[in-house]
Amino acid sequence: MLEIIKKTLRTGCQTIKYPQVPDIAPEGFRGKPEFAAEKCTYCGNCIKVCPPGVIWLCEQKGEKRLSLSCCGCIFCGRCEEVCTAGAIKLTLEYELCAKKKEDLLSSIRSKS
Amino acid sequence: MTVEDEIEIMGQRMNDKIKKIFGRSLHIREVDAGSCNACEVEVNALSNPIYDIERFGLHIVASPRHADMLLVTGPVTRNMELALLKTYNATPSPKLVAAMGSCACNGGIFGDTYASCGGVDKILPVDVYIPGCPPRPQALIFGIMVAIDKLEQKIKRKEALS
Numbered sequence: 001m002l003e004i005i006k007k008t009l010r011t012g013c014q015t016i017k018y019p020q021v022p023d024i025a026p027e028g029f030r031g032k033p034e035f036a037a038e039k040c041t042y043c044g045n046c047i048k049v050c051p052p053g054v055i056w057l058c059e060q061k062g063e064k065r066l067s068l069s070c071c072g073c074i075f076c077g078r079c080e081e082v083c084t085a086g087a088i089k090l091t092l093e094y095e096l097c098a099k100k101k102e103d104l105l106s107s108i109r110s111k112s
Numbered sequence: 113m114t115v116e117d118e119i120e121i122m123g124q125r126m127n128d129k130i131k132k133i134f135g136r137s138l139h140i141r142e143v144d145a146g147s148c149n150a151c152e153v154e155v156n157a158l159s160n161p162i163y164d165i166e167r168f169g170l171h172i173v174a175s176p177r178h179a180d181m182l183l184v185t186g187p188v189t190r191n192m193e194l195a196l197l198k199t200y201n202a203t204p205s206p207k208l209v210a211a212m213g214s215c216a217c218n219g220g221i222f223g224d225t226y227a228s229c230g231g232v233d234k235i236l237p238v239d240v241y242i243p244g245c246p247p248r249p250q251a252l253i254f255g256i257m258v259a260i261d262k263l264e265q266k267i268k269r270k271e272a273l274s
Contacts, residue, residue, distance in 0.1 A: 015164045019257065023250050052214070052221050072218030074245040097242045097255040099262055101217070101233075104243060 025092040030075040032093040033068060037108040039087035042066060046079035046088060055079060067107035070096050137169035138260065141179035141203065145196050146228065147186030150246040151213040155183065163249045170256065176200075181208040181259065184236070187215040187222040188229040200236050206266060208259050210240045212252065217241045239263075 016023060025031060042064045047055045054072045058065045079088050098104050142155050158165045159172060173179050176199045188196060200209070211232040214220035224230030232238050239262050242255035 014161050015167070016162060018163070018250050018253055019168075025248070052218070052223065054218070069218070070243050071241055072214050072220050073243060074214050074221050076245075094244065094248050094251045095254045096244065096247075097240060097251065097258050099240055099258065101241060104217075104241065 025094055029092050029094070030077050030090045032070055032096055033073065033075075033079060033088055033090050035066065035068070035106065035108045036087045036089070039085045040066065040108060040110075041085050041087070042110055043084070045082045045084070049078045049082050051076060051078065064110040065107055067105060069101070070104040070106070071098075071101050137171055138181060138256070139171050139173045139179045140181045140183050140256075141173055141176045141199070142183045143176075143185070143196060143199055145184055145186040145192040145216070145232070146189030147213065147215060151185035151216075154246045154249055154252065155185075155212075157249045158252060163253070165253065165256075168253075176202040177204070179203050180206070181210060181256075182236075183210050183212050184216050184232045185212050187219045188232055188235055190227055190229070193229060193235060196232075196235060206263060208239045208263055209236050210242060210255060210259050211238045212242045212255070213247060214243050214245045217243050220245065 042057065044057055047053075047057060052072050052074055054069045056067055058067065075090065077090050080090050096104065142152070144152060155172070157163055158170075176182065180203075182200065182203060184196065186192070200207075209232065211217050215222055216232045219228065219230030222228045222230070229235060240255055240259040242251060244251055247255070
């Protein structure tokens, strides 16, 4: 009994102060994918490998647009692996919650 | 004002909001609509000593009749479609629906097939989407905070109409 109390006192309070104090995800965490518009070659490798198929390419009047919806993304990191130009990176951002699906969309455009 | 200050105020506001609308607490019913159980593990982690959501007055309850909010996980399989609808109808108004995990948001890795509906929003009106596979417990707490914000707007709109 005394041992248990001693152990409890030694452990102390472990609760994190999350909403009051921001909590940064550990190194190597796979969060929101982000594009680097200047590096992207629009080769379409990431579209081919994406398991849930949430990356797509639109072409309109010679302008290419690459879009990614975080809604449905499983954060596997395959797009980052296959990108030879290094244009797509998974960041540490995890607070992705949104009231509308459209808010979870991110896209880049090619200059033409 | 720094980012830390802003977030501190946000945490305080969350407590105030829950107090005003629900009288101190928000009760959550977690519905597994064909999920792989990764999301359930994260929901379990919410009530452990590290995340401890009970300190905000958020409780996980055993019946939809006790709940103010439904936390739906999974892509909604055909077998769970009717059960989910019944659960929604059993929840007293005003109610919130949160789609937790990528499967609940958009079908995720399962997609829209003969066995799954491909997202909770095909069946129910979803108030807040929490993507992640699975989302971190911190992301869940943030999501619930956003959901409560939406509820306040809903009530205000209702008051303005009547």
